[in-house]
Amino acid sequence: SELKQLIQQLPKAELHLHIEGTLEPELMWRLAKKHDIALPFSSVEAIQEAYQFNNLQSFLDLYYQGADVLRDEDDFFELMWAYLCQCQQQNIVHTEIMFDPQTHTERGIGYNVFMPGFAKAIEKAKAELGVSVYLILSFLRHLSEDSAIQTLQEAKPFYSMITAVGLDSSELGNPPSKFTRAFAQAASQGFKLVAHAGEEGPPEYVWEAINLLKVDRIDHGVRSIEDPILMAYLKEHQVPLTVCPLSNLKLCVVDDISQHNIVDLLNDGLRVMVNSDDPSYFGGYLNENFFALVDKLSLNKEDAVKLISNSFSASFLPDKQKQIWL
Ligand code: ADE
Ligand code: ZN
Numbered sequence: 001s002e003l004k005q006l007i008q009q010l011p012k013a014e015l016h017l018h019i020e021g022t023l024e025p026e027l028m029w030r031l032a033k034k035h036d037i038a039l040p041f042s043s044v045e046a047i048q049e050a051y052q053f054n055n056l057q058s059f060l061d062l063y064y065q066g067a068d069v070l071r072d073e074d075d076f077f078e079l080m081w082a083y084l085c086q087c088q089q090q091n092i093v094h095t096e097i098m099f100d101p102q103t104h105t106e107r108g109i110g111y112n113v114f115m116p117g118f119a120k121a122i123e124k125a126k127a128e129l130g131v132s133v134y135l136i137l138s139f140l141r142h143l144s145e146d147s148a149i150q151t152l153q154e155a156k157p158f159y160s161m162i163t164a165v166g167l168d169s170s171e172l173g174n175p176p177s178k179f180t181r182a183f184a185q186a187a188s189q190g191f192k193l194v195a196h197a198g199e200e201g202p203p204e205y206v207w208e209a210i211n212l213l214k215v216d217r218i219d220h221g222v223r224s225i226e227d228p229i230l231m232a233y234l235k236e237h238q239v240p241l242t243v244c245p246l247s248n249l250k251l252c253v254v255d256d257i258s259q260h261n262i263v264d265l266l267n268d269g270l271r272v273m274v275n276s277d278d279p280s281y282f283g284g285y286l287n288e289n290f291f292a293l294v295d296k297l298s299l300n301k302e303d304a305v306k307l308i309s310n311s312f313s314a315s316f317l318p319d320k321q322k323q324i325w326l
Contacts (some may be wrong), residue, residue: 007290007304011325013094013311014087014275014286016219016242018138018168019118020067020100021278022083031069031078036130041070051281056251057170059281069105084125084133086279090287093325094315096134098166101151102143115158122161128134134316137193138166139182148182151299152189163316164192166219167209171201176208178193183213190209192316194242203227210239217242217314222253224270225261231268240271241313245292246284257296266303269290273311 025047032039041047053059070076080097086096104114118135125131137155139148155162165186167179176195182192197209199220206224209215210233222240224230234241243262248254254261265272274293279285284292290307293299312325 003294003299003301003304004287004291006301007294007308008287010308011089011093011303012090012286012308013096013273013315013317013325014092015096015240015273015311015315016098016244016275016277017095017218017280018098018100019080019083020070020103021063021282022086022280023066023070023079024082024280025083027078028066028069031071031075034075035069035071037069037287050283051250051283053251055083056172057279059251060169060308063278063281064103067100068107070104070293071109073117073120076114077121079160080118080121081124084121084129084131086133086285087125088129090285092131092286094132094134094312094317096136096163096316098136098138098168100138100140100168101155102140102147103153105151106143110155111158115161118130119161132317134163135161136164136166136231138168139179140169141196142170145179145182149185152182152186159189162191164194164216165180166193167195167197167213168219170197171199171205174209174212175201175205180212183215187214194219196220200251201246202275204279205259216240216255216316220244220248220253222248222261222265225265225305231270234271237271238271240273240310241265242314244271244275244282244284245279245289246279249292250282257292260293260297262265262293262307263297263299263303271310271314273307273314 025044029044122133193215194217195209195215196219198206217240219242274289276286
């Protein structure tokens with residue numbers, strides 16, 4: 001359609017993307033062969049077919065298992081480079097990418113392996129693709145706060161590569177309040193702050209992320225709609241919500257895209273935008289997320305343009321650079 005063509009062609013920013021969630025089955029298969037790792041799948045197609053989830057945890061189990069094929073610097077280069085090439089294809093001109101250090105350090109793969117791999121791909125993308133990239137170091141919330149603090153300290157040699165600190169993994173039972181000290185330390189080092197909240201967890205977790213962690217953005221946040229006082233706060237303060245429609249569908253946060261509340265949130269005056277979260281696992285990159293909204297939610301042109309302008313205004317780009325795109 002004309003609208004889909006417009007969406008494809010407009011310059012966009014992506015603010016909620018896990019690099020480990022861009023690992024395509026083909027690359028997983030090739031890296032398993034390279035490192036002689038036995039996968040519990042008989043073919044690339046079998047990997048694809050396993051991507052059916054009941055909830056966040058059933059996805060996370062597969063996602064951490066998949067990440068185990070990432071072993072050396074070149075693997076991390078390939079992973080990052082493949083996503084940044086997708087950005088060029090999709091007209092994503094700026095992306096703020098989450099990475100989960102603990103997914104790797106817990107397996108004995110250190111910052112000295114993955115950061116140089118990421119750095120090479122990011123430098124190459126800047127030069128050859130014209131894509132701008134920020135990195136968000138995300139803590140795994142199912143692990144302890146002490147582990148998060150250690151993870152932040154170990155990143156010190158690479159602070160210049162990192163813009164923000166985030167919080168992801170199993171939400172229920174791991175409220176933001178568990179990470180108050182870790183986030184205070186990150187703030188004092190000058191990092192921007194984000195946290196997943198209100199994906200599976202209640203509005204109370206969104207309040208905690210705002211009041212205790214003092215985040216600049218909420219990742220997901222779709223359950224905020226259950227709390228009118230929270231909705232009023234998010235609107236008044238224009239707290240960005242990085243919404244991920246296909247993710248919410250695949251993880252059964254919503255039963256159908258036609259029931260997704262992203263357009264309601266937008267029309268209520270909240271600063272929401274579209275993101276892909278873990279595109280390899282959820283069946284689409286950024287444009288496919290928009291296309292699902294066009295097909296199932298009758299997204300109109302005005303709303304599409306607003307969602308895209310929100311992707312820049314909610315980014316961590318300096319104001320001067322935002323102006324170029326707004
Ligand atoms: N890690 C990767 N994707 C995630 C999601 N959607 N929620 C929580 N943790 C994640
Ligand atoms: Zn996420």
